[in-house]
Amino acid sequence: MHKSAILNKRPLILLPAVFVVSALIGWYGMSRAESVEPTPTKGEAPAEAFRPGESPDVSLMPEYVTALDRSGNPVGYVESRILGDSETIDMLEGWIPVYSESLEEVVGHMVDGYGFIPAGGDVEDHEPFEVIVDPDPGG
Amino acid sequence: MNAETRLSMSGRLASRLMLLALVTAFVAGLALGALAYASTGVVFRENVNTPTGSTTRVCGEAAVDPVSSVYNYGYTRAYHNSPCSVARVLPTGWISVRVHGYRNGAYCGNSGWRNSSGASATAGTGSPLCTNPSGSQEFWTTQDGRVWQQPINAYNTVPSLTSPHANA
Numbered sequence: 001m002h003k004s005a006i007l008n009k010r011p012l013i014l015l016p017a018v019f020v021v022s023a024l025i026g027w028y029g030m031s032r033a034e035s036v037e038p039t040p041t042k043g044e045a046p047a048e049a050f051r052p053g054e055s056p057d058v059s060l061m062p063e064y065v066t067a068l069d070r071s072g073n074p075v076g077y078v079e080s081r082i083l084g085d086s087e088t089i090d091m092l093e094g095w096i097p098v099y100s101e102s103l104e105e106v107v108g109h110m111v112d113g114y115g116f117i118p119a120g121g122d123v124e125d126h127e128p129f130e131v132i133v134d135p136d137p138g139g
Numbered sequence: 140m141n142a143e144t145r146l147s148m149s150g151r152l153a154s155r156l157m158l159l160a161l162v163t164a165f166v167a168g169l170a171l172g173a174l175a176y177a178s179t180g181v182v183f184r185e186n187v188n189t190p191t192g193s194t195t196r197v198c199g200e201a202a203v204d205p206v207s208s209v210y211n212y213g214y215t216r217a218y219h220n221s222p223c224s225v226a227r228v229l230p231t232g233w234i235s236v237r238v239h240g241y242r243n244g245a246y247c248g249n250s251g252w253r254n255s256s257g258a259s260a261t262a263g264t265g266s267p268l269c270t271n272p273s274g275s276q277e278f279w280t281t282q283d284g285r286v287w288q289q290p291i292n293a294y295n296t297v298p299s300l301t302s303p304h305a306n307a
Contacts, residue, residue, distance in 0.1 A: 047244070086299055
């Protein structure tokens with residue numbers, strides 16, 4: 001083959017190599033983007049999130065709010081968006097997941113009427129919250 | 140020192156004691172006020188059509204009372220008119236309330252739904268959802284309300300409501 005013909009075909013020969021290198025750069029960039037994704041915020045909700053006479057402002061809360069057990073000890077975190085959405089709690093049938101410190105594991109649930117029940121625990125083994133029937137101290 | 144001077148000095152002492160007593164009473168009142176029952180009062184939330192063609196004004200109330208223990212209170216109330224003044228009695232179970240408790244911004248749990256137990260215009264509940272350990276604490280209640288919608292045979296949930304904070 002004439003030398004000039006080979007030189008003319010060089011761009012075509014290089015095309016697959018350029019494609020592979022581009023794909024590798026793209027994959028590396030995406031994996032980097034995933035690795036720098038911000039970690040969810042967690043902790044106590046600030047006082048500003050509780051607006052008297054209005055719905056709680058979930059946008060001012062951390063993404064995960066500290067959950068307390070019946071003795072008042074921190075046991076994990078619940079998603080604040082669930083706390084602000086009564087219908088979602090109903091869809092979960094009143095079982096709100098409580099996540100571990102790493103937020104990767106479910107350590108129990110906040111159960112309607114019972115509070116924190118550890119993972120694997122049975123509601124029947126726990127006392128429900130005391131209920132004052134139809135109180136009306138406000139008149 | 141003559142009698143007039145002594146009288147003047149005792150008068151000044153009495154007025155100072157009275158001022159001290161007033162300041163003490165004011166500070167004590169503030170402290171008691173911070174511990175008192177804190178409520179939103181009745182707040183309009185949403186109109187709900189129940190039964191067909193008839194609008195019920197659904198109102199709510201959220202309160203927290205840290206005096207004896209930490210009680211989280213909530214009410215869902217039905218009214219004929221706005222703003223929340225002429226009560227409307229609805230059949231048994233048509234009105235529901237649920238309260239959530241918070242201590243220092245942490246979640247303590249909720250009461251679960253409590254339905255009106257008879258023909259009533261109100262469903263109310265109160266539960267000690269949060270503990271009250273020693274030291275300064277700040278408490279809130281949020282209230283969820285819902286009313287049965289006969290046309291679609293399902294509950295209509297209205298926007299929730301937050302109580303004022305109460306310190307203990």
